[in-house]
Amino acid sequence: MNAAQRNEFFARLQESIPEPITELKYRTRFQLLVAVILSAQATDLSVNRATRKLFRVAGTPKAIQELGVSGLKKYIRTIGLYNTKAFNIIKTCSILLEDHAGRVPHERSALEALPGVGRKTANVVLNTAFGEPTIAVDTHIFRVANRTGIAKGRSVLQVEHGLLRATPEPYLKTAHHLLILHGRYICRARRPLCTECVIADICGFSEKTS
DNA sequence: ATCCCGAGGG
């Protein structure tokens, strides 16, 4: 894909997606961090259902820490991987309180030092909470990048670096949400809606499957 | 490479 096509790629995605923002519900950076940890291998709908009650009762590091692991589990039992997530979130709350004055750190290294936070979650927080030009490669973006050919790679890190090079500067801050929302609703894992896709003509995938 | 792990869709 050449430079003109890459520009067209993002220009059309932006036109078709008026609000390229997260669908996770949160009020503070801390709540976003918790929601993103919970979103691993889970739908945002499932996460929002749980956090609606959780954040109403406990929306701060101190309040969630006071719930304890078993107390927190009661709110997130309907989300997959809840044992690990409950343990990690309680531990993350104590680290935030002890080392960061209860605030979410802006540094990648400090974010990735939190249990349950890897490169993908750190990238989401840096982009969504702090407005940094990061691209978090999740299951959707990995699929969209490889299918369309905007950035091919076998590993998520490979795709992340490819996307950062392939994305025109004006789209660096919104690329993450443009790609993920396109992947969720159009370029779906199964039965992608190529006939409704605004970039089908510059994508190598749809003609291969017809 | 494997485990964790509920809910929704087909």
Added chain:
DNA sequence: CCCTCTGGAT
């Protein structure tokens, strides 16, 4: 039944 969902730790 199957696959998929904004992964991380070992």
